[in-house]
Structure formats: structure tokens, C-alpha cells
Amino acid sequence: MIEIRLLAETFDPWRTLSAWADRGGHGIDSGACSVFIGTLRDFNAGAQVREMWLEHYPGMTERQLQRLVKDAQSRWRLNSVELVHRVGRILPGEAIVLIAVSAAHRGDAADASRHLIEALKASAPFWKKETLADGSSRWVTGNTLGYASATA
Amino acid sequence: MAVKVRFFASLREQVGSAGCEIPFSAELTPAKIWLLATKEQSMPTKLLIAINQEYATLADSIREGDEVAFFPPVTGG
Numbered sequence: 001m002i003e004i005r006l007l008a009e010t011f012d013p014w015r016t017l018s019a020w021a022d023r024g025g026h027g028i029d030s031g032a033c034s035v036f037i038g039t040l041r042d043f044n045a046g047a048q049v050r051e052m053w054l055e056h057y058p059g060m061t062e063r064q065l066q067r068l069v070k071d072a073q074s075r076w077r078l079n080s081v082e083l084v085h086r087v088g089r090i091l092p093g094e095a096i097v098l099i100a101v102s103a104a105h106r107g108d109a110a111d112a113s114r115h116l117i118e119a120l121k122a123s124a125p126f127w128k129k130e131t132l133a134d135g136s137s138r139w140v141t142g143n144t145l146g147y148a149s150a151t152a
Numbered sequence: 153m154a155v156k157v158r159f160f161a162s163l164r165e166q167v168g169s170a171g172c173e174i175p176f177s178a179e180l181t182p183a184k185i186w187l188l189a190t191k192e193q194s195m196p197t198k199l200l201i202a203i204n205q206e207y208a209t210l211a212d213s214i215r216e217g218d219e220v221a222f223f224p225p226v227t228g229g
Binding site for chain 2: 054059
């Protein structure tokens with residue numbers, strides 16, 4: 001079961017996850033589920049963030065996400081993938097992305113989940129524009145390495 | 153048929169346009185399209201290109217009716 005969705009409205013990742021499980025996302029043939037949830041921090045690159053606008057390339061985004069999931073399916077033995085990504089206006093604390101991967105075994109689930117978020121950040125055509133506490137705005141120009149120790 | 157050109161995110165703001173159409177001509181490449189569509193603005197060092205919504209390079213060949221997009225490094229997730 002593969003589901004890929006772009007949402008223009010805020011979503012609750014925990015409820016989304018629960019609803020996915022209720023729909024059979026994590027079946028009895030799965031022994032592992034690895035979940036990644038990304039939310040909007042209220043700070044970035046030394047400034048307070050008031051809100052963010054997420055632009056994307058309609059059509060190419062969906063195509064690229066489908067390709068990434070297919071690629072993950074060819075590299076790991078997966079039973080199901082749920083991938084939800086926001087576009088539009090996002091406030092601090094709100095979810096940006098949810099990736100849930102179920103597989104028979106933990107290595108496949110965990111590795112594919114980690115791979116998917118990194119591949120998405122590297123190649124899916126989304127762009128973040130932050131509005132800061134002082135009202136100014138700026139485009140985010142690149143991804144961090146993903147570790148506090150590497151951004152300090 | 154023309155070639156459809158699109159700019160996204162910070163690049164759209166720098167170029168001052170979300171896109172345009174340019175007439176097709178032989179031996180068109182994204183590099184040539186950039187010059188025509190931006191009236192020869194300088195090209196950013198970190199530039200991504202897509203042809204028909206697939207990643208491409210500056211030297212790829214263009215066919216009539218193609219959609220060519222220029223955008224900065226992506227920052228989703």
C-alpha cells in the first residue's frame with residue numbers, strides 16, 4: 001500500500017498515522033514500522049521564525065515523490081509507505097512531512113524511512129520561504145546536515 | 153509550438169517573472185533558453201533545471217512543446 005499526498009491545509013501527523021494504521025497501513029505481515037515526522041521549528045539560522053511558505057512545482061513534485069518511493073521499494077523489502085507533505089502557509093509547531101514505512105523487518109523499515117527523508121530533501125521540488133519575527137522574509141537557501149552539532 | 157519556460161521560488165523573484173513562452177528553434181538548450189527568457193541575466197551558480205518535469209542539464213536538447221523550468225536548490229522536508 002503506497003500513499004503519497006500533498007496537503008494545502010494543516011494536518012495532525014499523529015492522527016494521520018493512526019488513520020493510516022486503521023486503513024491497514026501496518027498489516028499483520030509487517031513486523032516493523034519506522035516513522036519520520038518533520039515539524040516547523042520556531043528558530044532557524046539564528047532568527048525567530050513566525051511562519052513559513054512552502055512553494056512547490058505542481059506535477060513534478062508528485063512525480064519525484066513517486067520515483068523516490070519506487071526507488072526505496074526496489075532497494076528494501078517494504079510492505080507499505082505513507083508519505084504526506086505540506087505546501088502553502090505553515091506555522092511553528094505544525095507538521096511539514098510525515099513518512100511511515102512498514103516492512104517485515106526493522107532494517108528495511110528504518111533504512112528506507114531515513115533514505116526517503118534525505119532523498120526528498122535533496123530532490124523533491126519544494127522551497128521554503130520564512131517570515132521572521134521582525135516581519136522580514138527570506139528564502140531558505142539549503143538544507144542543514146540534520147544535526148545540532150553540525151549547525152552550532 | 154513554443155517552448156514553455158518556468159521560474160520558481162527565489163529565482164522567480166530574481167528574474168521578475170514566473171515564466172514565459174519562447175519560439176522553438178533548432179539546437180535550443182536550457183542554457184540558450186535562460187539567456188532568451190531572462191534577457192541575458194547572469195546565471196546563478198546553484199541552478200537546477202527540469203525538462204518536462206524531469207531533472208536535466210544546461211546542455212540537454214529541447215523539443216517543440218517542452219516545458220523547461222529553472223529553480224534554486226530544493227529545501228523541502
